Amino acid sequence: MNKLATLLLSAFLSSLMLVPSAQAELEIVITGGMDDARPVAIAPFVWNGTTVAPPQDMAEIIARDLERSGRFRPMAVADMPEQPTSSATVNLAAWRNRGIEAVVVGKISETAPGQYQIGFELIDVFKGKDKAGSASALGSSSVIEARQHLVPSAGVRMHAHKMADIIYEKLTGERGAFATMIAYVNIDRGDRLPYKLYVADSDDYNPRVVASTTEPLMSPAWAKDGHRIAYVSFEKGRSQLFVQDIYTGQRQVVAAFPGHNGAPAWSPDGTKLAMSLSHEGNPEIYIYDLASRQTKRMTQTGGGVIDTDPTWSPDGQYVAFTSDRGGKPQIYRVHLASGQTQRVTFEGDYNSEPEYSPDGKKMVMINRTAGQFRVGIQDLASGNLQVLSDTQLDQSPSLAPNGSMVIYATLYRGQQVLAVVSTDGRFKARLQARKGEVRAPAWSPFLD
DSSP: OSSSSHHHHHHHHHSSOOOTTTTOOEEEEEEOOTTSEEEEEEOOOOEEESSSOOSSHHHHHHHHHHHHHTTTEEEGGOSOOOOSSGGGGOOOOHHTTTTEEEEEEEEEEEEETEEEEEEEEETTTTTOOOOOOOOTTGGGGGEEEEEEEEEEEGHHHHHHHHHHHHHHHHHHHHHHHOOOOEEEEEEETTTTEEEEEEEEEETSSOOOEEESSOOOEEEEEEOTTSEEEEEETTTTTSSEEEEEEEETTOOEEEEEOOOEEEEEEEEETTSSSEEETTTTOOOOOEEEEEETTTEEEOOOOOTTTOOOOOOOOTTEEEEEEEEOOTOOOOOEEEETTOOOOOOOSSSOOOOEEEEEEESSSSEEEEETTTEEEEEEEEEEOOOOOOOOOOOEEEEEEEEEETSEEEEEEEETTTEEEEEETTTOOOOOEEESSSSSSEEEEEEEOOOO
């Protein structure tokens, strides 16, 4: 992999060999970082309805969300000293003795067929004092947050993710990203249409097919509105770039030029796409305006150089991209107003597939370290690069919209799987599929 051309060929070939099942059932295996996670407890929600069990196990969903963030270690239900039904019944001393920092209690009640009242309370175990001053009774200051909402049946599971987002934000000061979605390409060679583009909840539940074809699908990218996805399809024997509404299914071709059409990236306002096109020679970076349907060329390299993997800065002023103009792949950025280009990465002999952090201060990328392709994150002000992953042949990094986690494709025991790593490098997990292959994960923006 001395040239980016080799990388592009490798990326295309790897699209033929990666992992989740047709049902998109991914098993999350935590591989590192739980030792310093904060201990919390999500008590089973009280259920009041006409069936034996509620439509979803709210406490389980919230607990798994918090665990997947790498910041929290939820207590197992079997280990809980009690199962309180409200903040008034919480014995703070019992939880403090177990080292628990916060407790969540909640209720779900059926108010009408297909409609539920769902509420929760978040309790700080260390703030409550009884009249004698001991930490055994609940003080009003201990309830950090209390919410109630009326939720239709179809929205119950996503509402659990939204509650997890609130809890995460109250405990960390950072917005949660559980009520989001992921996209990925599933490959099942035994299927009549083996290539499928899926979208699913962030925990991979409720998967649905957005596109399916006999030929490869690549490079899904979410628009800021969370309704549209751009992607590359080879369904007509050559690369074409599509934009599709994931809810209506309506789609349009935005690039079908001779040669290479690939690597779509949405502008922050959702009105434009950056992409890599080769119809005028070597692959260069272009900007496509969805309203006018006009394309503007942003890089002018030539000479067999490959420019690809564009990504927008959050303020919309720059597009960063991968280029081998210096001999080996490095990351550059072009100022859209002036057209001036500057190199961004200098550490290591190979850096590619950039993506800006939400605050624009950092950038995740694939970095070659000691011959291995790993996920890295670079501080743009200092230029300091931190390698986050310890897996093999990593590719396609995609940031959660709060910037806390990176989902990416990697190799495990000879098969491509998905993995996640926190942007501080402490928490790591592997997402193993039970069937089929998967590639090109993409995390959605916030959906509200």
